[in-house]
Amino acid sequence: MNRFGFGVLKHGSILVLAAGLAGVLAAAQNPDINPLFGEKKVKNYIPHMTWVEVEQALTLTDAVIIPLGSNEQHGRHLPLGTDSYEAIETAKLIAQKADVLVAPVILAGLSPHHMGFPGTITLTPETFEAVVFETAQSLIRHGFRKILIFNGHGGNNVSVANIIQKINQTTKAWAFDLGKIEVPRKEPLYPPIPWDVHAGVEETSMMLYLAGSLVDMSKAVNPVLTVPPDVAALDALGKTDPSLAQLAGEMRFRPQETGKKTSTREMTDTGSVTTGDIKSATAERGRRELEGFIDAAAKFIEAWRKAT
């Protein structure tokens, strides 16, 4: 670009910047604009749509994603809503590529093993399953027939299977766990971390990409992990007998009241559960880890639509 062109661009940018700043100042000064509201309307996201838009969308698609999450501690640097934001924001990205709507997220999940940390909210499986099933029933009544459950929290897995079974057994619709789709991957994008299960490198990276303004990397601290000796011993034996590693997995993340010493308050000093370096998390890593899944999910939805 010649010097003149560059000058024009620079001048234009300053004008745009000044206009943007003026807008921000105007909003800050206008008492009739809620200064805390920052949401932009997202296409295909039911809470942002009018009923008229949903009615129109239903003439094009009968598929809907129900995102599930949790409200539980996620270390010192991630918000309690992490799993919910991961589910909802990923679902929104899928919905921009695929012919599908996104229902409101179910904000709390099954998190009894995190209750040692304040702010955590947990539901019983009965309550959780009833809320998700009745959400699906409402959508089915309006004509949705493909219910894609997208779960951002491992503690909900058993209930997700129950909900899907109930939808498939008792309603006109079909339900499927979007987390079960095959994601083609040639080789790992990053060197594997031996144990990175909660508020660690991968989850922090995903949040930096999906909802970065809620992450405070200055507070990210690697945890000191305290695994009970019997669980650690079974884990070690699991290297030669995978079923023993599976048993160790079952023993972890149980509520404090059971006396099993595997709640997160007892196993980690920060709430994070990882052997990786959380500070190495980046938004780019999060984007790259998610991209393959989002593409695969969109293709899966399209294939299901074509087949029916």
Ligand SMILES: [Zn+2]
């Ligand atoms: Zn999480």
